[in-house]
Amino acid sequence: MKSRRSVLKKFLKTTSLLLMCSLLLTACGNLQNSSLSSGGGDTNKTSVQTTSSSDSSSYDVLLSGGKYKTSPISGLTAADNTNQFNSRSFESGLMSLSKKQFSTNNYVFQEGQVLTASKVVDWLGRKSKSNPTGLNPKDNGSKDENKRAPMYFQQMLEEDYLTKQDGKYKLAGMSIGIAMNKIDYYQKKQYGATYKTSISTAEQKEQGERIAKEVVKRLRANKEVGNIPIVVALYSVAPQDTLVGGTYFQYSISKSDSLGSWKDLNYRNQMLPTVNGENAINSSDADAFANFKDHIQNYFPNLSGVTAQAKYDGDTLKSLDITINTQFDGLAQVTSFTQFVQQSASKYLPSGADLDISIQTVDEQQAFVTRSNGKFTSHVYDAD
Amino acid sequence: MKSRRSVLKKFLKTTSLLLMCSLLLTACGNLQNSSLSSGGGDTNKTSVQTTSSSDSSSYDVLLSGGKYKTSPISGLTAADNTNQFNSRSFESGLMSLSKKQFSTNNYVFQEGQVLTASKVVDWLGRKSKSNPTGLNPKDNGSKDENKRAPMYFQQMLEEDYLTKQDGKYKLAGMSIGIAMNKIDYYQKKQYGATYKTSISTAEQKEQGERIAKEVVKRLRANKEVGNIPIVVALYSVAPQDTLVGGTYFQYSISKSDSLGSWKDLNYRNQMLPTVNGENAINSSDADAFANFKDHIQNYFPNLSGVTAQAKYDGDTLKSLDITINTQFDGLAQVTSFTQFVQQSASKYLPSGADLDISIQTVDEQQAFVTRSNGKFTSHVYDAD
Numbered sequence: 090m091k092s093r094r095s096v097l098k099k100f101l102k103t104t105s106l107l108l109m110c111s112l113l114l115t116a117c118g119n120l121q122n123s124s125l126s127s128g129g130g131d132t133n134k135t136s137v138q139t140t141s142s143s144d145s146s147s148y149d150v151l152l153s154g155g156k157y158k159t160s161p162i163s164g165l166t167a168a169d170n171t172n173q174f175n176s177r178s179f180e181s182g183l184m185s186l187s188k189k190q191f192s193t194n195n196y197v198f199q200e201g202q203v204l205t206a207s208k209v210v211d212w213l214g215r216k217s218k219s220n221p222t223g224l225n226p227k228d229n230g231s232k233d234e235n236k237r238a239p240m241y242f243q244q245m246l247e248e249d250y251l252t253k254q255d256g257k258y259k260l261a262g263m264s265i266g267i268a269m270n271k272i273d274y275y276q277k278k279q280y281g282a283t284y285k286t287s288i289s290t291a292e293q294k295e296q297g298e299r300i301a302k303e304v305v306k307r308l309r310a311n312k313e314v315g316n317i318p319i320v321v322a323l324y325s326v327a328p329q330d331t332l333v334g335g336t337y338f339q340y341s342i343s344k345s346d347s348l349g350s351w352k353d354l355n356y357r358n359q360m361l362p363t364v365n366g367e368n369a370i371n372s373s374d375a376d377a378f379a380n381f382k383d384h385i386q387n388y389f390p391n392l393s394g395v396t397a398q399a400k401y402d403g404d405t406l407k408s409l410d411i412t413i414n415t416q417f418d419g420l421a422q423v424t425s426f427t428q429f430v431q432q433s434a435s436k437y438l439p440s441g442a443d444l445d446i447s448i449q450t451v452d453e454q455q456a457f458v459t460r461s462n463g464k465f466t467s468h469v470y471d472a473d
Numbered sequence: 474m475k476s477r478r479s480v481l482k483k484f485l486k487t488t489s490l491l492l493m494c495s496l497l498l499t500a501c502g503n504l505q506n507s508s509l510s511s512g513g514g515d516t517n518k519t520s521v522q523t524t525s526s527s528d529s530s531s532y533d534v535l536l537s538g539g540k541y542k543t544s545p546i547s548g549l550t551a552a553d554n555t556n557q558f559n560s561r562s563f564e565s566g567l568m569s570l571s572k573k574q575f576s577t578n579n580y581v582f583q584e585g586q587v588l589t590a591s592k593v594v595d596w597l598g599r600k601s602k603s604n605p606t607g608l609n610p611k612d613n614g615s616k617d618e619n620k621r622a623p624m625y626f627q628q629m630l631e632e633d634y635l636t637k638q639d640g641k642y643k644l645a646g647m648s649i650g651i652a653m654n655k656i657d658y659y660q661k662k663q664y665g666a667t668y669k670t671s672i673s674t675a676e677q678k679e680q681g682e683r684i685a686k687e688v689v690k691r692l693r694a695n696k697e698v699g700n701i702p703i704v705v706a707l708y709s710v711a712p713q714d715t716l717v718g719g720t721y722f723q724y725s726i727s728k729s730d731s732l733g734s735w736k737d738l739n740y741r742n743q744m745l746p747t748v749n750g751e752n753a754i755n756s757s758d759a760d761a762f763a764n765f766k767d768h769i770q771n772y773f774p775n776l777s778g779v780t781a782q783a784k785y786d787g788d789t790l791k792s793l794d795i796t797i798n799t800q801f802d803g804l805a806q807v808t809s810f811t812q813f814v815q816q817s818a819s820k821y822l823p824s825g826a827d828l829d830i831s832i833q834t835v836d837e838q839q840a841f842v843t844r845s846n847g848k849f850t851s852h853v854y855d856a857d
Contacts, residue, residue: 140813150809157773157809159801180804200805248805389541417543420564421584421632425534425541429524447838447854454831454838459852466850468843470831 139197148184148198151251151258160200160247167213167225168240169274169283172327174398178334179324182356183246183266186340190320191250191262201247203263203313209245212304222307224300232277232284239286240275241296243326244268245304260313264320265304268335269297272328294339297323298351305343319343322354333358333398354402361397361409374399374406374439381437389426391416408443418450424469427456431467434458523581530572532582535635535642544584544631551597551609552624553658553667556711558782562718563708566740567630567650570724574704575634575646585631587647587697593629596688606691608684616661616668623670624659625680627710628652629688644697648704649688652719653681656712678723681707682735689727703727706738717742717782738786745781745793758783758790758823765821773810775800792827802834808853811840815851818842 139149140157150157164176184198208222215238216223226238246266251258271293273286288296301321308314322340327333336356341349359370361378369375382395394414400407413430417423427448434444444460456469523533524541534541548560568582592606599622600607610622630650635642655677657670672680685705692698706724711717720740725733743754745762753759766779778798784791797814801807811832818828828844840853 140809140816147808147812150805150812152772155772157806157813159803159806163803177804184805198805198809200803388536388539419543419547419584420561421534421568421582422541422543424531425524425582428531428534429541432524445854457852457854466852468841468850468852470829470841 146188146193148193148196148250151197151199153199153202158200158202160202160204161206162201162204162209162245162247165206165209165213166244167242168270170243170270170326170329172329172331172334174332174334175268175326176334178336178358179244179246179266179268182324182337183248183264183320183322186322186337187248187250187262187264187320190318190342191264196250196252196262197258199249199251201249201263203249203260203308203311204245204247213242213245215240224303234284234286237275237286239270239273239288241269241273241288241293242267242300243270260317262318262320263308263314264322265301265308266322266324266337267297267301267304268324268326269293269300270326271335274329293325294323297339301341302348305348309346316345321348327358332360332364332396357401359399359401361399370399370401371404371406377437377439378409381433384433384437385413385426385430388429389415406439406442408445409438411444411446413446413448415448415450415455418452418455420469423448423455427458427467427469431458431465434460435465530577532568532577532580532634535581535583537583537586542584542586544586544588545590546585546588546593546629546631549590549593549597550628551626552654554627554654554710554713556713556715556718558716558718559652559710560718562720562742563628563630563650563652566708566721567632567648567704567706570706570721571632571634571646571648571704574702574726575648580634580636580646581642583633583635585633585647587633587644587692587695588629588631597626597629599624608687618668618670621659621670623654623657623672625653625657625672625677626651626684627654644701646702646704647692647698648706649685649692650706650708650721651681651685651688652708652710653677653684654710655719658713677709678707681723685725686732689732693730700729705732711742716744716748716780741785743783743785745783754783754785755788755790761821761823762793765817768817768821769797769810769814772813773799773806790823790826792829793822795828795830797830797832799832799834799839802836802839804853807832807839811842811851811853815842815849818844819849 139151141149211220211222212224214220214223215225216227224242225240229236229238231237244266245268248264248266249260250262250264252261253259254261270288273288274283275286276283301323305319305321308319309316320340320342322337324337325335327335336358337354338356339351339353341351343349357370359367361369361375362382363369363375378397378399386392386395392413392415394412396412398410400410415423415426417426430446430448434446438444440463443462444458446458447454448456448458454470456467458465458467460466523535525533595604595606596608598604598607599609600611608626609624613620613622615621628650629652632648632650633644634646634648636645637643638645654672657672658667659670660667685707689703689705692703693700704724704726706721708721709719711719720742721738722740723735723737725735727733741754743751745753745759746766747753747759762781762783770776770779776797776799778796780796782794784794799807799810801810814830814832818830822828824847827846828842830842831838832840832842838854840851842849842851844850
């Protein structure tokens with residue numbers, strides 16, 4: 090424990106804070122039982138350069154001092170969770186919610202630059218004498234799955250939204266994602282077996298609201314933030330064994346000191362075909378996908394898998410991310426197959442949903458088909 | 474040798490001819506010194522179903538008996554060559570040449586169904602008493618790099634073009650790709666070191682023309698083929714250590730018995746940035762690419778590589794296939810980077826060339842940007 094702290098402190102003095110922190114945290118596992126001291130701030134110089142989106146529904150992105158700036162807190166996590174689907178949806182979900190508050194026409198985006206890694210490492214830790222700002226509960230001494238105090242707060246994300254004022258980009262809005270565990274994975278001893286503590290939906294909500302309130306209070310104390318609107322959203326981390334990412338379950342817009350009222354979100358993700366006898370969220374969507382899958386498997390030999398992540402808002406299917414694994418990579422066959430997939434998607438899949446279909450072999454991406462706002466695009470790699 | 478033949482014969486009786494043959498050939502290495510007996514024919518039943526191209530510059534593809542049919546000779550090679558860039562350009566180049574003769578509006582495409590695997594295995598072998606149809610020269614007994622008779626003929630590709638006649642699709646045109654080695658890799662003893670025999674451009678041309686003439690003669694003897702037009706094209710296989718694929722160097726259109734006159738092709742591929750002090754085919758294109766590369770590397774940290782395959786027809790740059798390796802995979806950063814790549818490509822890269830830009834991490838494809846006929850398309854994976 091001591092060596093971990095001293096190593097971190099030493100590195101905090103170096104300039105490449107972000108990289109080092111993520112390396113360190115990867116190396117050290119997680120913060121389950123550790124507390125780490127807080128480091129310094131981060132000054133944020135902005136230049137006028139942006140990468141412009143070709144699409145008005147996406148943000149332009151600020152390049153600071155000519156370079157893209159990553160957030161120093163990116164990738165910091167409290168406990169282990171190997172579900173790779175969480176990280177993208179944690180990011181993309183917060184950006185989608187942000188668009189309701191910060192118009193893509195008026196605001197440019199930058200990864201969060203206000204919160205520092207050392208500060209967030211402390212916040213993600215357990216509260217203790219040596220870590221008074223920890224937002225996870227004190228260790229109650231128990232290692233029992235049902236009696237211990239679990240790590241509720243798993244990860245944090247900051248997104249900054251800037252507007253041009255008097256020729257300069259200034260921070261004008263912020264979004265904060267707070268990832269809450271549904272299952273907390275832990276070891277009773279180092280390198281030991283993994284145990285898990287389940288967290289109820291009610292607890293997730295209660296603890297998430299507590300943490301959000303405290304985070305906003307701390308942010309408001311920062312001069313740079315002051316009274317700008319802050320979107321705070323609570324995300325439920327998907328357990329390791331699911332093949333879909335987590336979802337945001339509620340959000341609030343803080344316009345001044347208070348947090349504002351919470352609004353429920355009803356996003357749900359489901360893997361298709363469903364596994365372990367799970368019921369389909371919507372059986373007609375599941376049937377449509379099964380028909381699509383049968384149709385293409387019937388006409389093309391050597392398809393080793395056709396699966397989808399279905400994303401719902403309430404009962405409405407918003408999108409299907411489909412992965413098709415093939416064993417062929419000949420150009421003519423891939424090209425023909427891509428045409429056929431597009432035709433079949435158009436014929437069988439629910440017409441309202443956006444589609445993102447990846448056609449790949451074990452080695453590499455071969456082609457894709459997308460449908461966005463009803464319009465299909467497809468591409469075969471290296472087709473000349 | 475004996476066991477290889479008997480295993481092949483046994484498998485030839487099974488229905489899954491294609492799969493088995495390619496497995497077998499992979500397992501057995503190559504045909505350098507082997508001869509394999511010829512097998513039976515392949516009846517070709519066609520149904521009216523096609524996969525339709527959404528784009529008039531691509532062929533519709535015939536689905537035979539409801540399924541996509543692969544060519545039984547696909548992947549058969551005479552000698553070892555591990556250059557992965559050859560296979561795609563061998564296919565795509567022949568299809569491009571075919572479009573000049575067989576209009577995409579009138580013909581549908583099917584992978585070659587006339588030539589059988591066993592026949593082509595024989596043709597790719599050395600001529601010998603037991604393999605009278607071998608199109609590679611007799612073994613002259615020498616193992617010396619400069620004295621031995623090299624394997625000239627490396628691989629063969631058949632593409633079928635069909636038209637609808639009286640409600641049925643019938644074979645109406647054919648294209649044959651003949652891949653000629655520039656360097657023949659061989660072992661002096663099994664599992665021994667690899668040696669190589671270089672083949673001059675003049676020899677490649679002379680031998681290629683000899684082989685093409687014989688192949689067309691043999692095809693014309695097949696009733697199914699009869700007098701349909703046959704596009705025959707000679708392809709120079711790129712050596713193993715180049716990072717680009719080979720190119721077609723001449724072609725001819727046989728309209729009846731004779732081969733027709735040869736037309737030269739002047740395609741050239743080059744890796745950018747150039748390696749080993751090689752001169753750029755066109756220094757202003759190479760400079761443009763260098764500027765593009767510098768520009769994006771300057772603004773985005775953690776780019777581990779930016780390389781291109783430049784494809785020329787004579788002195789005209791036709792296309793750039795660019796691969797950008799990054800170490801980041803956060804959604805916001807990938808999205809911003811993709812926007813920036815498109816802007817930079819539009820600003821720096823030669824405006825006439827088609828672009829195919831892949832943005833990837835070691836693990837997976839992250840995004841792509843293409844420009845075809847001056848129109849940009851881009852896509853970020855899993856962006857919701």
